[in-house]
Amino acid sequence: MIRASLVFGACGVLLASCGGGTLAAPGPSTAAAPARRDNPFAGARFHVSPEFSAEVEATAARAPSDAARLRKVEGLATAVWLDSIEKARVAGRVLDEARAEQARSGQPVATVFVLYDLPGRDCAAVASSGELALGPGEARYRTEFIDPLAAAFRAHEGQRIVAIVEPDSLANVATNLAVPRCAASEQAYRHAIAYAVKALALPHVSLYLDAAHAGWLGWDANRAKIARLFREVLDEAGGPDAIRGFATNVSNFNTLGDGDGKRLEPSNPCPDELTYVAKLSASLAEAGIGGKGFIIDTSRNGRGGIRAKWGDWCNVKGAGLGERPRASPAPGVDAYFWVKPPGESDGASEPSRPGYDAACATDASLPGAPHAGQWFSAYFLQLVANANPPL
C-alpha cells in the first residue's frame, strides 16, 4: 500500500483529472438495498480475530519480560483483511464465530472486514501488489471475490457486518493518475468498487469506502476531487444510501487531534485526522453525500512527531498503538478501530525478500520487515512500548 501521495501532487501540481466512468460493469444479480442507517458499532461487542490473538501470544511467549503488557492487546478487536480470493473464503467461518459469540453473550457482535483485492491493486506502490491483473482479473473480482462474499454475508443476517472497501484505490484515482499503473487502473477500480457496493449493500451490512487520510487528501482541491469521485462511483452503485460512511487513516499514522501535520505540511488545512474527517464531511455534503459516519484507524497513531516526511508510510519507526477500538468516540465518528492489525508489516525492507518496496527501506522504516501483511514481531514490540494511551 502507498499511504500518502505527496510525491504525486497532493497540492494539485501533477494531478490529472478524474475521468468519468462510462462503461458500466455488469450489475450484480440483485438491486442495491439501503444500508443500515445507524452506527453498527454502537452497543456492540467487536469480534476478536483468533489469528491476531495467536500472533500476539506467540510474541509474548518469546518475550517473557514484556509478556504481561503484550497480553493486554490479545483480546482487542482488529479487522479481518480479505486480501485474496482464497482469504475471502474465511468470511463465513469468521461470521460463524461472531454468531456464536452473539448467542453466548446476548449482545450484538460487530465484525469488521477489509476488502482488498482489486485488479491492479496498489497502483502507486509495490509492497501490496495483488493477485488480480487488469483485464482478466476484473471478471474474477466480481465472480470469485465479491459474489461469494455477498453469499457469505447473506447467510449471516441478524449480525452486524462492517466492510471497509478497498483502501487507497479511489484516492489513487483522485491524485495519482500521473502514475501510469494508476491511469491504467482507473476504470477497473471505479467499476469494481461500484459492483462491490451494489452487491454488498444489505440491510445488515455497513459499508465504508476508504477515504485515505489527512496527509493525502486533506487539501481543499483533493477533498473536492475525492468527494466528486465518490459521488460518481456511488451513483453507479445505486446512490449514496448504499453506504454507511467512510474509513480514514487505514494503515497510516496520523494523530487524531494534536495538529501534528502542521509541522509536516503547513499548506494542508487538515493537520490531523479529526480535522480531516470534519472537513471531508463538508466536502462530501457539497457533492450530495450527507450524514455519513466515519471509522478512523487508530491502531498505530498513538504518537505524533515520528515522521520527517508525511509521505513515509511503511513500518514507520517510533509509532505506538493508538486509541483502543470503541464506538462513537467523537461527533460524526462511528468508531475508532484497529483496521490495520498492529504488528502486521506494511512491506518488505530487504531487496532479497518478496514484496520488497524501496519505501520500506529508508531511514524512516524499521528494518528487517517481512512481506506486507506478515507478522513483524520487532515492530509489534515497538508499537506496544510506545502505546498512547499506555496499556
Ligand code: BGC
Ligand atoms: C497487505 C495485506 C494485509 C494488510 C493488513 C496490507 O498492506 O497488503 O496483505 O492483509 O496490509 O496487514
